Structures are given as C-alpha cells and as structure tokens.
Amino acid sequence: MRADAESLDIADVTANWVNAEVLQAQIDSRIKALADHAHTPLFFGRLDYLHAPGAGEDGPEDADASRFYIGRRHVHDADGDPMVVDWRAPVSQPFYRASRKEPMDVALRRRFGFTGGELTAYEDEHLTDPAAEETTGRLLQAEIERPRVGPMRDIVATIQPEQDVIVRAGLAGSVCVQGAPGTGKTAVGLHRVAYLLYAHRERLARTGTLVIGPNDSFLRYIEQVLPALGELDVQQATVEGLVAHVEVRGEDSPEAARLKGDARMAEVLRRAVRSGVTMPTEPVVVVRGSRRWRIPAYELEEIVRELLDRGIRHGAAREALPRRIAHAVLVRMEAAGEAPDDRVQDAVARNPAVKAAVKAIWPPADPARTVLRLLSDADFLAEHAEGVLTPGEQRTLLWPKPPRSVRSARWSAADAVLVDEARDLAERTPSLGHVVLDEAQDLSPMQYRAVGRRCSTGSVTVLGDIAQGTTPWSTPGWPEALTHLGKPDARIEELTEGFRVPRDVIAYASRLLPSIAPGLKEATSVRESAGDLRVLPSTAGTHEDAVLEACRAALTREGSVGLIAAAPRVPALSAALSAAGLPHLAPGEETSPDARLTLVPATLAKGLEYDYVVLDEPAAITAAEPDERTGLRRLYVALTRAVSGLTVVHAEPLPDALTGR
Numbered sequence: 001m002r003a004d005a006e007s008l009d010i011a012d013v014t015a016n017w018v019n020a021e022v023l024q025a026q027i028d029s030r031i032k033a034l035a036d037h038a039h040t041p042l043f044f045g046r047l048d049y050l051h052a053p054g055a056g057e058d059g060p061e062d063a064d065a066s067r068f069y070i071g072r073r074h075v076h077d078a079d080g081d082p083m084v085v086d087w088r089a090p091v092s093q094p095f096y097r098a099s100r101k102e103p104m105d106v107a108l109r110r111r112f113g114f115t116g117g118e119l120t121a122y123e124d125e126h127l128t129d130p131a132a133e134e135t136t137g138r139l140l141q142a143e144i145e146r147p148r149v150g151p152m153r154d155i156v157a158t159i160q161p162e163q164d165v166i167v168r169a170g171l172a173g174s175v176c177v178q179g180a181p182g183t184g185k186t187a188v189g190l191h192r193v194a195y196l197l198y199a200h201r202e203r204l205a206r207t208g209t210l211v212i213g214p215n216d217s218f219l220r221y222i223e224q225v226l227p228a229l230g231e232l233d234v235q236q237a238t239v240e241g242l243v244a245h246v247e248v249r250g251e252d253s254p255e256a257a258r259l260k261g262d263a264r265m266a267e268v269l270r271r272a273v274r275s276g277v278t279m280p281t282e283p284v285v286v287v288r289g290s291r292r293w294r295i296p297a298y299e300l301e302e303i304v305r306e307l308l309d310r311g312i313r314h315g316a317a318r319e320a321l322p323r324r325i326a327h328a329v330l331v332r333m334e335a336a337g338e339a340p341d342d343r344v345q346d347a348v349a350r351n352p353a354v355k356a357a358v359k360a361i362w363p364p365a366d367p368a369r370t371v372l373r374l375l376s377d378a379d380f381l382a383e384h385a386e387g388v389l390t391p392g393e394q395r396t397l398l399w400p401k402p403p404r405s406v407r408s409a410r411w412s413a414a415d416a417v418l419v420d421e422a423r424d425l426a427e428r429t430p431s432l433g434h435v436v437l438d439e440a441q442d443l444s445p446m447q448y449r450a451v452g453r454r455c456s457t458g459s460v461t462v463l464g465d466i467a468q469g470t471t472p473w474s475t476p477g478w479p480e481a482l483t484h485l486g487k488p489d490a491r492i493e494e495l496t497e498g499f500r501v502p503r504d505v506i507a508y509a510s511r512l513l514p515s516i517a518p519g520l521k522e523a524t525s526v527r528e529s530a531g532d533l534r535v536l537p538s539t540a541g542t543h544e545d546a547v548l549e550a551c552r553a554a555l556t557r558e559g560s561v562g563l564i565a566a567a568p569r570v571p572a573l574s575a576a577l578s579a580a581g582l583p584h585l586a587p588g589e590e591t592s593p594d595a596r597l598t599l600v601p602a603t604l605a606k607g608l609e610y611d612y613v614v615l616d617e618p619a620a621i622t623a624a625e626p627d628e629r630t631g632l633r634r635l636y637v638a639l640t641r642a643v644s645g646l647t648v649v650h651a652e653p654l655p656d657a658l659t660g661r
C-alpha cells in the first residue's frame, strides 16, 4: 500500500502548481500514515465467525468470508481485497466484547503474541464450544505485565469490555469517566478519539478534535499513542495553552485563584462587558440627497435594549446595530412614499452618521482591558459584582498595585481564563467536534467553561478521579463539573479494574481514600504480581544515601524507574544523583534502555507511570501543599505511579492516614 502511494505520478493530473502542492501534501501524509513501525505488528487478533457477517444465521458457512484478522489499520492486498480489518470496524467489535456468555456469533477468538515485532505465540478461545475450558488470557496478562520503557503505548490489542463500551460510545453523547489510578482512563480517552475519527472521519476532519492534558510533560508522554494508531491530526493542549491570550507571569494566592475560578465570575464579566454599551442620548440624522431622516434617541434606545435582551454576543450585536438603525430610517422613507430597496439599506448602514452613532453606543469589546479594569478599579468591580460577590471577596480580587497596561500586568493563570471568558462574550469561540479532557478533576468552574465553549456544538469525553484532585478548586463531584462544561446530561461511567498498580501497592495507597475522597470505591488490581512494596525508615543523616541506594536497587531491575519527591527537594536530589554518578531525566524526557531513571517532582507525577517508583519523604510531599487534604491527595497520586514496585523512604514520620494511626 505504501509502495502504491509512493509510486503515484501526479504530473499529468494537476493543472497548476497549487493543485500539485495540495495533492502532493495529501499523498505525503498518506505515505506517512502508512509508515512501517518495526515493533508494531500489522495484526494482533483473529475472529472466526460462525456465519459470514451479513449472510444471516442461515447463510453458508464459508471459512474465508467469516475469518478476519484484526489490526491497527486496514490493510489490503494488490487486488484491493482486505487482509487485515481495522480494529474500529464493526466486524472487529466482538474481538473486544464477545464472551462465552454472549459469543456474538464468534466461534474462535485468537490473540497473537509478538516479541519485538516477531510473532512468537497465539492463544485461542472457543467461545461456542461447550467443552472448551475458560482460558486464563495469558497473552493479555503478559501484555499488562510488560515492563514500561519510553512513552505511553496503545492498548488496541487488549481493550477490555468495560473500556470498549466507552471507546465506542456514539459521537453525539458526552461521556464522563470516573476511575481510580491506572484503570486506563487516559488510554480509553485516546482510543475513543481514534474510534470517533474512524467512525465519523469527514465530520471530525472538518470540525477538529482536541485532547487536553494537565501539563506539557504529560502531553509528551501520551503524544505517540494516536500517531501509532494512524491518527496524525489530533491537537493536544493544556488548558493554559488554550487560554494563552495574555502572558502569564504572576501567581495568585490560593484564595484569589479559587475565587477567580468560581463560576460567579462569569456573571461579573458578563455585566462588565455589557457595560461597554452606552444608551444613546442624541438622535441620528441621516442626510440623503435633499432629505434628512431623523431617528430620535428614545427609538435608538429601544433598538439597543432589544439587542441587549436577545443576549447575543457583543460583537454580533455590534454588527447588527447599523442595519437596525438603517431599518428605522427605511421605515420612515417608506412612510414618506419612497420605495427604498436593500441597497439603500446597505448604504444607510454605512452612512457616517450611523457609523459614528454605533461607535459611541456600542464600541468594540476589549476583553483583556475589561478584566484589567475589574481587577484594578474598585468602583468598576463593585458596580458589576453587586449582589454577586461580597465586599470581602471583591477586595480579594483587586490587585494590590494596579498595573499600567495590559502588557505590563502580571497576569496569573486564572486571569487568563477570565480573559478567555470575556473574549467569548465578545465573539463566539469556535467549537470543535470532539474534546477529550483528561485529569478533569483539577479544573476550576471557569476552566470547565473555557473547555465547554470549545465543544459547545460537539461532544466531550471527561476523564478523571476525584481522589486525585490537587488544586484548591478541584471539583467536588462530576455532576457539578459537567454542568459547568455545559454538558449536564453526559453519561457518567466508572472504571474500577486497575491495570497499572499491583495489589499490595494499591491497597497501601488506598488507606488514604477515607481521608481524601470518602465516597469512592477502592480500585481492584488485575495485575498478577502483588507488587514489591517496601517502606524503609531512615534518619536525617542517612536519608539521602538510602534514597540513592533504593534507586540503584530499582535500576538493577528491568523497566523504567521514577524517583518522586516533593518539588522543593528536587534540586538537592538532582545534585545528589549526579554526584553519585546516576544519570537522570526530567518528566516528559523520553526514557530509553540506557536512561531509565526520571526525577519527578510530585506536582508533575499525575498521569505518569514507572515500573519502579522510589518515593522520597512522604511528609515533605504533603507539607508542600496548602492544606492537609490536598497534601494527602498529592501523596495518593505519587503512591499510585508504580507498575511493579514501590519503595518509600522516610526519615520523618509517615502521615497518620497512611499508617492507620
């Protein structure tokens, strides 16, 4: 297929160089999509149906027509006959869902096992044979237990039934997934995008798809999953990246940040933007030829009020206003016996007197300036926050020293979200076809709104875990988050089977659940190994050596190693690792067989995983957060990154919630 694409000669079919460029770009992207991945086999499964699909129950039992090889993408032979069907095709679905209880007309399901691109094993399930034994799924188990090195990989070969239900949910509905650490939320979200792109290719190519993650190192960790599935056009961003209209150089107190993220700010902004409209006090007089047409101020006011009441965007209303005024002039012309047509209306709308009136009544909105004024002008804020924010809250919002201009202001991340809201009040934010929002528990209501307007006419997949919420404004529950997103009717699903964290480790971390998220169920682990859990006390003098020793021990094993520590301790640990001759990476830098140790500040650990985790000083991790609950949640995140083993090294006492005291 790649050779076919490469040998296409477009010299004769393109009339001009523009066509040639466009066509060549399309061919190049097809060749790219067909690139060979030496370690990614073309197929991983086979289905033998009882009857050829479509032939019906009574159809002939034709072996060729009822046997399908399932792979990452569609592959055909030189005659165009399918050799491998795409995992997303309807005919592939039983590979993920069929069971002995519900065989879905499948007689045999075969899984192929590969080692470095070489076929080394297969495993059969005879779903309709009553004599067949329930298989243990050793290939699946091996896939789950496989050591992790490098960026996240796809799970197409082993998507589980409860995950598949979410992956293949329709495009129209929005879905929200609550899941404990390692239950595959991120994996499911990415595969869902790939599925939707397959099922609704044209529509989504037009409207676009976006994956939102918590930070850039996380995005780098997941960025290769979709390209490996042949999907190259999915955008990735952080919420900060989406709302980067002003340069963020400042930081808020937790109190101010929480308030700026509060949904009530939307009402304050709405009023402030509206206040840019001034009621007319002067009539508009349009001179045409020898006649003068006069629209009195009270009639202009009626037009303005009507536009305000319609609640349309500031910019759209501003565009509509000159035509409304022109219409009022036309009504007068007609009353005077003239017969003006559309062209006259256009001309009147462009008349200098009308333009001047529009400029005075409805000046263009300036979103950043409006927010700047709210945060620096106490009277302006009081006027628009009246009845919405208390005087105390208003004081919290005000900058201690008002900046001189939009450029010189030290905007915070929460301010940028406010500017984004104000921009949307001025001009509608374009909506994408589908948005996947990962680690969604950490967003403020105003951030949910920012994401929501980017999928206002599309749908969203929300992924998160309430217990891992580590911002002061993290959401108390999904219904609330979904309301702010503008998708109150989204279906809420729960994933409970953990694929990452081994049994003993998840049980240890789950001791924190009653303190950090009382309502949540403990995750189960489908991992075969109980995990290597060690809690090593040290002393102030020997602590660093104990940590280095634990890292060395972890590096004797196969796979990646993460040393997770409170952010303030990272520089010292980095120096100690270097002094001890242990090369290490920062999160997001790609691990490789030669560079397997990553030093991870606890604040960046979310969403990542390592085969062996060495956890430095839990008390320091909790102490680095503004309050106890956030501290314990941060610790919970750090404790749940390990795939094979976790070593906790502590000189200070462990938090009570962890020791059960």
Ligand SMILES: Nc1ncnc2c1ncn2[C@@H]1O[C@H](COP(=O)(O)OP(=O)(O)OP(=O)(O)O)[C@@H](O)[C@H]1O
Pocket (backbone or CB within 6 Å): 143, 144, 153, 154, 155, 158, 159, 160, 163, 179, 180, 181, 182, 183, 184, 185, 186, 187, 188, 465, 499, 500, 606, 607, 608, 609, 640
């Ligand atoms: N069906 C599956 N087959 C094999 N591996 C899986 C499967 N589902 C998930 N995994 C693996 O389990 C690990 C955890 O998955 P993922 O990171 O998506 O979980 P998560 O729920 O997003 O975790 P967190 O809450 O920590 O962000 C990943 O390595 C993923 O590849």
